[in-house]
Amino acid sequence: MAKIVILGAGISGHTAAQYLRRWLSKKHEVVVVTPNTYYQWVPSNIWVGVGRMTPEQIRFKLGPKYQKWGIGYKQAKAVSIHPEGNKELEKGFVTIEYTGQDKEGQSEKVDYDFLINATGPKLNFAGTDGLGPGKNTVSVCTYTHAAEAWEKLRENFK
DSSP states (O other), X not given: OOEEEEEOOSHHHHXXXXXXXXXXXXXXXXXXXXXXXXXXXXXXXXXXXXXXXXXXXXXXXXXXXXXXXXXXXXXXXXEEEETTOOSSOSSOEEEEEESSTTOTTOEEEEEOSEEEEOOOOOOXXXXXXXXXXXXTOOOOSSHHHHHHHHHHHHHHHO
């Protein structure tokens, strides 16, 4: 009986969780750790950015979906990975800090037999002065960025 922890619920992490739950027997535990409440299909952000869709049309809540599928869900961010364990836990674990589920700010150690790190890129708009949402450019990297892009585009149309 193995416990697989997946960091991230974007395209890669969400897909990995779905396939593992489908392919592995119920004796194995699949747990997703993500700071996000929603899954979003990132390629659809462009449709939000041009006003053809709304954020609500390209996202859904992860918790109810994972519960239905038998996948553990922790709305938290990973703050450290300990593949060798420590004095307290002999097996690998991830230290997480909750961002939701009425546990904001609480920490927990989540042990694992297998770890999938699917956290994706870190956006670095601050790397260039004036770049990024709320500044001199717009983005469709997230649904909130795309919604802002649509508002800016509508202003330009006027």
